[in-house]
Amino acid sequence: MQNGNIWATNLDYMNDSREYLNGISEIRELVTNSDIITDWFKSKQRLKEYQECPIQEIFSKQNGEEQQNMSSRYTISFCRKKDLLSQWTTYAKESGVCLEIVFEPDKAGEYLLYEKDQKDSKGRTITFERDLKEIYYFTKERNDAQKYQETAEKILSDLFGENADNLDSESLVERWALISIFVKQYDFYQEEEMRLAFDTMTINSETGKQPRIGYRTDKHVMKPYLDVQCKNGWPITSVMVGPGNNQEVVYKSIKFFLDHAKIMSSALVTEEQWKEQIKNYLCYSKKISPFWKELEQGKTVPDRSIKSLYGKWQAFSLSSREAVLTDIAETIKQSKYCPDFENYYLTRSGIIAEKSSIPYIY
Secondary structure (H helix, E strand, C coil), X not given: CCCCEEEEEEHHHCCCCHHHHHHHHHHHHHHCXXXXXXXXXXXXXXXXXXXXXXXXXXXXXXXXXXXXCCCCEEEEEEEXXXXXXXXXXXXXXXXXXXXXXXXXCCCCEEEEXXXXXXXXXXXXXEEEEECCEECEECCCCCCCHHHHHHHHHHHHHHHHCCCHHHCCHHHHHXXXXXXXXXXXXXXXXXXXXXXXXXXXXXXXXXXXXXXXXXXXXECCEEEEEXXXXXXXXXXXXXXXXXXXXXHHHHHHHXXXXXXXXXXXXXXXXXXXXXXXXXXXXHCCCCCHHHHHHHHHCXXXXXXXXXXXXXXXXXXXXXXXXXXXXXXXXXXXXXXXXXXXHCCEEECCCCCEEEECCCCCCC
């Protein structure tokens, strides 16, 4: 949060290294199923293209094994749900935290890496863009027939594209390898995962520079990673403290940190972004939200404290940020809506600190 940096872990060293192997094998089984693949090309009126494409040769076991042995791919994983018990118990344990990151839809993010042999003090010289992509939960033995068919349609569309120009052998093998990064066993579907993927070979060909690889130890294993910096900081909007015996102390420390530390967030750069964040914060209260909508429509409301909050919000500017945030906090503290915000706090950084509502059970 202070330098906009997250580690992307090498795919071979993920918590479950079989994930990528699952993608390779499931896609191979899908495209070599003559009934499914024939029906898909027929539906796209491209049957002749399919008949002229050596599918079995391209998606061979040997080509699959070669892709499995590639070690240049790194990923960062995100979950659509920010308060999920399985995520807390698996990744956060006792009073861990969840960062809420709001990516702009249909817009590639800008990222920076250190160049190989480059010293930290020189800054990052590799700049590139990447899209956040959803995970396909796809396992033939585990999906029901309808879900398998729906997901197969998406994968085949990604793999074969819109026209015959996408069907040369080299391109298909490359896309097979890339899409496999985003194919996960169906058993994990509740995570609703999204991923950013980085390939050092691709980055090298795009930029002419070799990224620097770092190493961290985890359970006596040296895990390779990339220091991935998001331009202007990751678009973080809130930090949630998970369930735990010491949740209250952790929550207090997070609030203090966000009030006093210098934070980078690309979601809180412009005045418009700040106003939207403050509005979302105030409308978190189900009591305030309906009145707020009436005020936006030019109507009057009887509650003075809400009118006061709305007026302060309208008067917000980056230059008056500190004063407005202080006024909003004081108005809430003195109003009947104060209990709504006991576990939901707008810090001076603009990032919201909040508590998980899941009871502590482990």
